[in-house]
Amino acid sequence: MTTTDVGSPRVLVVEDDPELQAMLVTLLTDDGYHVETAPDGHRGLHLGLTRAYEVLLLDRRLPAIDGVDLLGRLRGRGVTTPVLMLSALANPSDRVEGLDAGAEDYLGKPFDVDELLARLRALRRRHLDTARSLPLGAGRLDLDARLVITADDRDDVRLSDRECDLLATLAGRPTQVHGRQDLLAIVFPEAGSEIVVDTYVHYLRRKLGKGIVATVRGRGYQLGSL
Structure with missing residues (x-):
């Protein structure tokens, strides 16, 4: 209910x-x-x-x-x-x-x-x-600034609202595999297709590296490494 x-x-x-x-x-x-x-x-x-x-x-x-x-x-x-x-x-x-x-x-x-x-x-x-800051390996996600703060010499990375929401959902439960339908309901409730989840995963990987989101075949996505 x-x-x-x-x-x-x-x-x-x-x-x-x-x-x-x-x-x-x-x-x-x-x-x-x-x-x-x-x-x-x-x-x-x-x-x-x-x-x-x-x-x-x-x-x-x-x-x-x-x-x-x-x-x-x-x-x-x-x-x-x-x-x-x-x-x-x-x-x-x-x-x-x-x-x-x-x-x-x-x-x-x-x-x-x-x-x-x-x-x-x-x-x-x-x-x-x-809960306004979430760990990302050695880095962290600042939810208020929508900023990924890295632990090495790389520049910090600013995210859009939806990119931040998606990464925060994954980082909030880093050991959990999140189904695409669940991510759609949590992060993109007004969208009608799971394709939007895949699109924003692509955006995160483009900004932060391919390893930031891991694909678990047949199940969904999980937080990877920064």
Whole structure:
């Protein structure tokens, strides 16, 4: 399920209780989020690995893969998106387990709606404060300046908005293979053909060298080397 505008901050809600999931969708949509949902850990894992979000909202007790295991798998695959975990298990040992698995915050059920929204805003602020520069091997991508800053004597390289968005998506999860359809949805949502993804990969290679984007045959693209 997907709601609201693609320009809004994206959140994934992984919750198996239909009533609570529907309430969260309404709440977050009204607060300006683009909401996607998963009813179990398997679907949550797939979406978390293949799509980009600003924040993840995970229930601790999920069918198929529980929330702690799901979070551990995401972190093990290089997903650094901030996570708020929800749970009816509110004793300290459960909170510690969730935080040790990689959650940035943990909120017990039942929760106060205003507190939930405030915690999500705080997670987004902290994430944005630390995510304006992404490593590219020995170099880095400055997202605000749209500039690739090299570590050797080469001149820095300025990118267009879409080139920067594409490279940032790849660099944000450097070990992940990104399907062309996923890149189309994330970076070029208004385009109708995957050819635009291949075109911008060509542009990046022309500016930064052929190795900057690796082709994984039959699967898509992955961050290469600068």
